[in-house]
Amino acid sequence: MRLAFITSNPGKVEEARKYFEPIGVEVYQLKVEYPEIQADTLEEVAEYGLRWLAERIDGPFFLDDSGLFIEALKGFPGVYSAYVYKTIGIDGILRLMEGVADRMAHFKSVVAYWDGEAHLFTGRVDGEITREKRGTGGFGFDPIFMPRGFDRTFAEMTTEEKNTISHRGRALKAFSEWLKENLK
Numbered sequence: 001m002r003l004a005f006i007t008s009n010p011g012k013v014e015e016a017r018k019y020f021e022p023i024g025v026e027v028y029q030l031k032v033e034y035p036e037i038q039a040d041t042l043e044e045v046a047e048y049g050l051r052w053l054a055e056r057i058d059g060p061f062f063l064d065d066s067g068l069f070i071e072a073l074k075g076f077p078g079v080y081s082a083y084v085y086k087t088i089g090i091d092g093i094l095r096l097m098e099g100v101a102d103r104m105a106h107f108k109s110v111v112a113y114w115d116g117e118a119h120l121f122t123g124r125v126d127g128e129i130t131r132e133k134r135g136t137g138g139f140g141f142d143p144i145f146m147p148r149g150f151d152r153t154f155a156e157m158t159t160e161e162k163n164t165i166s167h168r169g170r171a172l173k174a175f176s177e178w179l180k181e182n183l184k
């Protein structure tokens with residue numbers, strides 16, 4: 001089976017292949033721009049994109065939508081993570097968190113799969129926002145997110161190590177396990 005991953009990020013496709021190769025599913029990258037609506041949850045954003053694409057794409061495909069949710073900021077930037085990253089960036093988040101003792105945060109990822117109907121899989125990783133940027137690996141908010149149980153940020157980990165604990169890795173794992181069962 002061939003399965004399209006709708007994304008502009010080849011790194012995400014590489015990551016997904018690790019979960020799907022063992023079950024005989026070939027994941028390939030398909031770059032198609034789709035609308036990302038303003039909504040309260042990642043699930044709504046992902047499902048809207050999925051249904052919009054379903055009217056335009058043949059064959060099975062999936063996409064993912066992720067965000068960073070900071071407890072002291074009532075879940076901000078959450079569904080606005082991509083916009084916030086592009087505008088105020090990591091330094092802006094660190095400024096908002098100046099003097100804030102509660103550093104708890106989580107990343108969440110929703111993987112949405114279309115095979116004639118919608119299937120959503122979620123993954124989450126809990127951790128904290130550091131007080132300064134650390135590390136050069138990864139992307140996005142990685143230099144200021146330290147997963148629980150580790151003393152390094154995502155940006156101080158190898159891609160492999162990050163993927164095994166990350167929100168996206170967990171959602172992809174759930175999706176690949178479900179697909180394995182449902183391909184039988």
Ligand code: IMP
Pocket residue numbers: 064065066067068081082083085107138139140141142154166168
């Ligand atoms: P997307 O839905 O994967 O495009 O993610 C939305 C935004 O959340 C991105 O622009 C990043 O800023 C942030 N983000 C998502 N996943 C990660 C991650 O694994 N590490 C760091 N930042 C992330």
